[in-house]
Amino acid sequence: MTYSEALFFVGKCLSLKSVPDNTDDVRQTIRSGAVDWEQIVWVSTGQFVFSALYLQLRRAGLLSELPSDLVEYMKEFADLNRERNRKMISQVVEITKLLNENGITPVFLKGTAHLLDELYEDIAERQVGDIDILVEESEMVRVAEILIDSGYTPMSEYDPRYFKTTKHYPRLQNYNQVAAVEIHRQILGYPAYKSIDAKTLMENRKILDLPVTAFVLCDQHQIIHNILHVQISHDDFYYARINIRQSYDLYLLSLRVNPLDVVKSFGKYFNQMNCNLAITNKILHNPVTLNYASNLQTNLYIDRISRHINHPKWNSFSHGILFLLVRFSRYTLTLIRITYDKKSRDFLFTLLNDPDWVRQHVKSYREIF
8 A cells, every 4th residue: 555545545534424425435445455554554643633533433333344453552542642632621721711810811723722612523533732822912922921920931032022023922831731832923924924814813703612711713714724824834835745634624624614615705825725625625535515616726736746645756856846945935035025124124033043943944954855
């Protein structure tokens, strides 16, 4: 079983709820002996959907088709993830109570928000890293100081001179808690945040059913953030990369709201967002809730991704070339922009004065080459 075959097999399993007719196909594929379970484990853990894969197979009644030792391992993994998420939700409630006492109502983002918003049938489905919080711009530093006073430690130094070009406060870690915390003033970095600022998000947020007062983004804005976070913030559009965890979240959000309608209504970054809808549709085997506008751009994008996953050596080579092109084009644009834009100068100085960013920037070259 190739990497590509494993990737699409995992995708087919993740959408069994919406495409139940695929259950028999999956069963027959397993019984044929064509499934390389080591490859499946490697792909699904690398894409952070191992727990979700296990739970979808369990709901479809397919676990009896798997090796018993694999089922035991998957169950243990999911149980541990469920317990971690329970602890993280407790941590969220504790943080929110502290902020509420100081007159602040946080808006939770990404995986944390999805857990709190009951996007999943089982909280074990989602592997979450940090707790991401959006607050009013004017409250970002104050919220950080409140958490620092309660036992959190910033992982790098914050420089108030560069507030306007800072997406979030440096990551905060409390070693008595399971997750680090990032306090955002915007959901996208500079200058992309101009396409959807925090004020708009705050005006359309929805309240959570918790013993404390907290919010998440409305479903439409969760979809926009879901896509732009990978396509723009992580450059997945340029590198034609697949993020199945993001695709799975998008699929679950599509059971609430039509993503294509959201993308069309948003009106910005349409090509990048529509291409993400297209590859998500293909990876998850065409769930009816995940349609996209088929055009030349989406066809070319799907072709690029197909080449990458079918030809690893070509993927490595093209990734390196694209990496250099993107990096040096950004260097050039930045040098031009700083000559007339003070915010761009502040942003550049913020990065250059952040030791962690400099280390990660240098490290990124080593990882590619």
